[in-house]
Amino acid sequence: MLAASSLTEVFDQIGADFAAENQSYAVRFAYAGSSVLAAQARNGAPADVIALASAASLAPILDETTPESRGVTFARNQLVIAVPEGNPARVTRLADLGRPGTRVALCAEQVPCGALAVRALAAGRVIVRPVTLEQDVKAALSKVAFGEADAALVYRTDAAAAADRVDAVEFAEASDAVTDYPIAVLRGAPHAAGARVFVDFVLSESGRQRLRAAGFGLP
């Protein structure tokens, strides 16, 4: 099972639920960035199921997946504004990020959370001069957790996982920048039957509950 790193916590839970219900199958997860996972799948990694953080990252490897499972969206994620506890810069809406003196951390445009941030900011017609363009969402989040940045645009699920160190501010324009998480069975799956059972389990009410609790949106 290859899964995007933003799924780490929730898939560990779903995997444990699945193992408790289906004694005959064992699930093992390999987490990494979506582009890395796609490259692994293309190079014939011996995996059964792949779950990625955007439809765009699945597109180049559609031929590696079985036709009937092609790109089922099982979760959605969107951005929130993460602020240090107590919100020292008093950020309450997206436009506040454009205020002079607000130190904003964004993901670099090359990584999915950065591309999504660009879309959200364009939708809100907000011009931001970030102090840093981080390499991934956890790095952007940590700049806020340490209080170095006043705000960062991160996935809602990442902000939820770090709720003890950062506060999350929802904003209206986030609905214009939503990323879909596709799941698919790989064509060369060594355990194709078990793979389908697991995908069905993720899509079941039990899986959806876990995803909802982690802050994911559901299709």
Add this chain to the structure above:
Amino acid sequence: MTGRRVGGAPLALLAPAALGVAFLVGPLVALLAQAPWSTLPRRLVAAETLVPLWLSLQTATVATALCLLLGVPLAWTLARVEFPGRRLVRALVTVPLVLPPVVGGVALLLVFGRRGVVGQWLESLAGITIAFTPTAVVLAETFVALPFLVLAVEGALRAADPRFEEAAATLGANRWTAFRRVTLPLIAPGVAAGAALAWARALGEFGATITFAGSFPGRTLTMPLAVYLAMEQDLDAALTLSLVLLIVSLVILVALRGRWLGRA
């Protein structure tokens, strides 16, 4: 030089030695083989290459200067002054060598960050914030490079004959004069070697920089950070940047070796 010819060396040593060379050089050869030679000239003069390169050269050089300023006196103190806890201080100074650089970056944040011990004070009194500035890059690089310089210079000091300093002292020179006029010229090759090592380490710094300084083009995005970011989308760009970094460090280290480190 009285090096023995290969014929006398036992195979049990030569075979692992050859394997070691292959292990170190092989990946570099692969890098050269995979480099996008056809588009290389265009990529080399692009801002995506030149801006991080210029920042890296500047910050690594300033960091090396800082290392010399702090490290040579520190090495001298460790080598020449008897004081309680000297072994402990020496051990502490080398900690950044084994510390994961990311942890070093977090530690720097706890001191120089906006909520850090020193950083808080700097911001409220002088209105200076260090995070996300080239100064932060220099501090991160100095933190990881300083131990290399201290170890190299201390080694040179221990190898230097202390009787020259004693002779200078009997001729009426105080310790500062003896250090400047006798010791420093004596250990110059060791200092140069240490500076070259420190510079190379600073140039390649990644973990502490990304944690402490962030990454913004022209301000804190150094070459290693640019390589990592480029890998997300464009492997050829990452290979180009790596190649440039490799060549620049080789050219400078070889030039230094020819000029100052002839005996080293």
